[in-house]
Each structure stands twice: as C-alpha cells, then as structure tokens.
Amino acid sequence: MSADPQVPLRADARRNRDQIIAAARTIFAEFGPEVPMEEIARAAGVGVGTLYRRFPDREALIRAVAVDNFSRVLEDAREAAEQEPTAWCALVRLLHQSVELHLSVQLAMLSKKAHEILKEDPVIARLREELLVELEAMVQGAQDEGTLRPDVAEGDVAMLFALLLRQLESRSPEIARMSTERSIAIMIDGLQARPGTPLPGRPLGRRDIN
Incomplete structure (x- = not known):
C-alpha cells in the first residue's frame, strides 16, 4: 500500500512525491503505464528507493x-x-x-x-x-x-x-x-x-x- 495521502508530508517528501507524479504523468501519457519504474525515478530526479518508499508498486x-x-x-x-x-x-x-x-x-x-x-x-x-x-x-x-x-x-x-x-x-x-x-x-x-442532423x-x- 502507498503512504496515506491524508498524512502530512515533510516539504522534501512532498516535493519528491509531486516530482514522481509529474514525471509519471508525462511518461504514461507518451509510452503507457508499463514503463519501468526506474525510468520514472530517473525522469523525476529521485532515486529508485525514494520512488518505492512513496509508491511501493506500479498499482x-x-x-x-x-x-x-x-x-x-x-x-x-x-x-x-x-x-x-x-x-x-x-x-x-x-x-x-x-x-x-x-x-x-x-x-x-x-x-x-x-x-x-x-x-x-x-x-x-x-x-x-x-x-x-x-x-x-x-x-x-x-x-x-x-x-x-x-x-x-x-x-x-x-x-x-x-x-x-x-x-x-x-x-x-x-x-x-x-x-x-x-x-x-x-x-x-x-x-x-x-438545426442539425437528428440524433438516434x-x-x-x-x-x-x-
């Protein structure tokens, strides 16, 4: 399970989470949701360990x-x-x-x-x-x-x-x-x-x- 989104995050943790989501949004839109997690971490500028701490799996x-x-x-x-x-x-x-x-x-x-x-x-x-x-x-x-x-x-x-x-x-x-x-x-x-074509x-x- 991912971390509870209702729990307040430290500023650096929030920044990392936002960077990961932004990177994933861009990559998913272009290549689909099966892109390796390592590529998403690289695009977000964070380590793979940081990504998995926030999001333990692709789901x-x-x-x-x-x-x-x-x-x-x-x-x-x-x-x-x-x-x-x-x-x-x-x-x-x-x-x-x-x-x-x-x-x-x-x-x-x-x-x-x-x-x-x-x-x-x-x-x-x-x-x-x-x-x-x-x-x-x-x-x-x-x-x-x-x-x-x-x-x-x-x-x-x-x-x-x-x-x-x-x-x-x-x-x-x-x-x-x-x-x-x-x-x-x-x-x-x-x-x-x-006036236009009647819809069925x-x-x-x-x-x-x-």
Whole structure:
C-alpha cells in the first residue's frame, strides 16, 4: 500500500512525491503505464528507493497519478463554472483545458491492468462522479441558455471527449496536438444549438456511462 495521502508530508517528501507524479504523468501519457519504474525515478530526479518508499508498486503509482489528474480536472471544472459568464463558455473552457483527463482516459483504454485499478478505486469513483455532476450542470445550464443543442446530455459529452482522446498513431507530437485541438473544435461546433442532423436514440446521462 502507498503512504496515506491524508498524512502530512515533510516539504522534501512532498516535493519528491509531486516530482514522481509529474514525471509519471508525462511518461504514461507518451509510452503507457508499463514503463519501468526506474525510468520514472530517473525522469523525476529521485532515486529508485525514494520512488518505492512513496509508491511501493506500479498499482499505487497509477492510482496516484489518476487521482491527481481527476482532481485537477474537477478543480478546472469548478473554476470554469464560477469564472465564466455563461454555462456554454464554461463548457468550452473545460473541454479545451481538460488535457489532464487525457492521461486518465488513456490509462483506462491502453492497459487492462490500469483499467481494473481505476475501475475499482473508491476515490477515483468519487472524483469521477463529482466531475460528471459538474458537467451535468454545465450541459443543463447551456441548454437553458439556448446555446447547446437540446438532444444531448452530460454522458454524450463525456463519451465524445473520451473517444476524441483515444491516442492515434501520428507522425509527430506536433501533429498529435494539432489533431486533438482540431477535433475538440469540431466537437464544440457540433454541440452548438442550431438545426442539425437528428440524433438516434436518447440523450445519455451520467448513469448510462458507469
């Protein structure tokens, strides 16, 4: 088991933990969650022993990175809702900012082991539910404003975003970033309220994607 995240850490221990999580986030996003722990320690600028004191196994590190990512996106969602003048603006801002969610989506999609870790963790489940509640409020608010098409729900937006963030083969990181940005722009354009192609079925809520 990893150290209890509720127990306060000394400044140097906290710094080491943050460095490890930041390095793992970057490496997992590029190479997947099966990268040797030694490489993560090297990228974080800490010794392997330090890494294993904070995260005794890969499962603990994957869980910590995912919790960190979902926490960041949840904070972004709440800030967007508070700071933006409309629910539509908040939704657009969240979709553009949510690069952090990219890694959590990738972890679940690219590794069966990581998927099981994320699926069963109660902290991640709570954060995911809180994020979907924030997204639901944005979607309903934007529909009340008349800016978001009325035949979608928060589950549709979440599923679209997850599909969009599937890692595709690309010639370069620049092309990958550009394709993601273009895809987000196309998705946002398709979510706007205006005459368009009728959608089959019914709007998907957050309970439909659990």
